[in-house]
Amino acid sequence: MSFTGSCHCGAISYTVDEDAPTKAMACNCSICRRKAPLHHFTTPDKFALHGSRDDVATYKFNHHVIGHHFCKTCGIAPFAEGTGPDGKAMVEINLRCADGVDLDALEITHYDGASH
Numbered sequence: 503m504s505f506t507g508s509c510h511c512g513a514i515s516y517t518v519d520e521d522a523p524t525k526a527m528a529c530n531c532s533i534c535r536r537k538a539p540l541h542h543f544t545t546p547d548k549f550a551l552h553g554s555r556d557d558v559a560t561y562k563f564n565h566h567v568i569g570h571h572f573c574k575t576c577g578i579a580p581f582a583e584g585t586g587p588d589g590k591a592m593v594e595i596n597l598r599c600a601d602g603v604d605l606d607a608l609e610i611t612h613y614d615g616a617s618h
């Protein structure tokens with residue numbers, strides 16, 4: 503089974519070719535403490551973005567290894583793209599933007615991004 507997600511206005515939507523996650527990661531780094539995403543990580547081959555890249559704005563900071571994407575219209579950040587610790591391309595899914603995921607049922611792992 504795959505699962506889908508989107509920004510608030512619907513300009514950005516995607517399908518992830520895997521089962522809807524039951525776990526997520528919360529991070530306390532400078533951007534996550536403000537944006538509060540619930541992270542799930544996948545690989546580019548499982549990620550299909552629908553619509554146009556023109557609707558996606560990107561913010562980069564620090565080492566510039568992650569493109570923190572957000573919708574140009576509604577400002578919601580349903581995914582990010584970057585390079586994982588293993589040097590491979592990864593896609594971050596913000597599970598708060600995923601359809602059909604019970605956020606209260608997710609098993610949350612806390613990552614101390616503020617110290618990295």
Ligand SMILES: [Zn+2]
Binds near residue numbers: 512513514575576578
């Ligand atoms: Zn939007």
